[in-house]
Amino acid sequence: MKINAVCCDAHRRGFLGGSTALGLLAVGLGAMPSGATAASLSEAQRNAMTPDQVIQKMLEGNARFLSGARKERDFLAEMRSSSAGQFPAAIVLSCVDSRAPVEVICDLGIGDTFNARVAGNAVNDDILGSMEFACAAAGAKAVVLMGHTACGAIKGAIDNVVLGNLTLLLARFKSAIDATVYTGDRTSKNAAFVDAVARTHVQHSVKLVRERSPVLAGLEAKGSIKIIASMYDLASGKVTLV
Numbered sequence: 521m522k523i524n525a526v527c528c529d530a531h532r533r534g535f536l537g538g539s540t541a542l543g544l545l546a547v548g549l550g551a552m553p554s555g556a557t558a559a560s561l562s563e564a565q566r567n568a569m570t571p572d573q574v575i576q577k578m579l580e581g582n583a584r585f586l587s588g589a590r591k592e593r594d595f596l597a598e599m600r601s602s603s604a605g606q607f608p609a610a611i612v613l614s615c616v617d618s619r620a621p622v623e624v625i626c627d628l629g630i631g632d633t634f635n636a637r638v639a640g641n642a643v644n645d646d647i648l649g650s651m652e653f654a655c656a657a658a659g660a661k662a663v664v665l666m667g668h669t670a671c672g673a674i675k676g677a678i679d680n681v682v683l684g685n686l687t688l689l690l691a692r693f694k695s696a697i698d699a700t701v702y703t704g705d706r707t708s709k710n711a712a713f714v715d716a717v718a719r720t721h722v723q724h725s726v727k728l729v730r731e732r733s734p735v736l737a738g739l740e741a742k743g744s745i746k747i748i749a750s751m752y753d754l755a756s757g758k759v760t761l762v
């Protein structure tokens with residue numbers, strides 16, 4: 521059992537992007553393309569990282585995406601190595617927007633992060649429970665709230681859109697609209713205002729998670745996790761902590 525665990529760890533290096541002796545051997549034997557990532561994140565690799573390091577790795581992944589030098593991955597190897605157990609380093613809450621897939625824009629692989637998506641990346645009870653599962657039960661080190669520019673959900677909330685179940689969802693953004701200090705055109709036609717509201721909303725979401733989840737707030741107080749806000753710029757491709 522112990523030997524197997526060591527063996528698996530030696531083959532895994534996905535999220536970190538570093539190589540291991542066995543990984544290098546496999547490359548040397550031509551078992552995978554040069555520079556290819558062999559397998560998913562191991563428990564030992566995930567546990568060895570601090571919350572700050574996990575966040576840094578995600579930002580480095582975004583830098584690779586931006587430079588056009590995404591990691592060469594063997595998704596089948598990641599699938600196989602993670603099939604018996606997963607050790608994701610973070611949980612990300614982002615918008616359903618088709619242009620903001622966090623696994624792509626942060627150059628992540630199978631097993632690297634838990635991913636929750638809902639219009640406007642709005643926190644709700646089920647998502648809080650998912651975050652608690654990710655961190656308290658599964659050992660993730662970071663809760664990353666990720667808003668994005670030109671968010672349609674934010675625009676809809678500014679415009680007071682009424683449409684079926686969406687009405688209730690959009691109501692979650694009202695406090696962020698009201699709290700956003702902005703002089704000038706406070707309509708959905710003004711991209712700067714829309715983005716300012718999105719920033720306020722994601723910052724509010726961090727506070728909301730801490731207030732409504734004593735489990736997560738407690739883990740953060742102990743230094744086991746970090747809860748952070750970020751924004752993804754649809755036009756530049758850059759993820760920024762806010």
Ligand SMILES: [Zn+2]
Pocket residue numbers: 615616617639640641668670671672673674
């Ligand atoms: Zn959106």
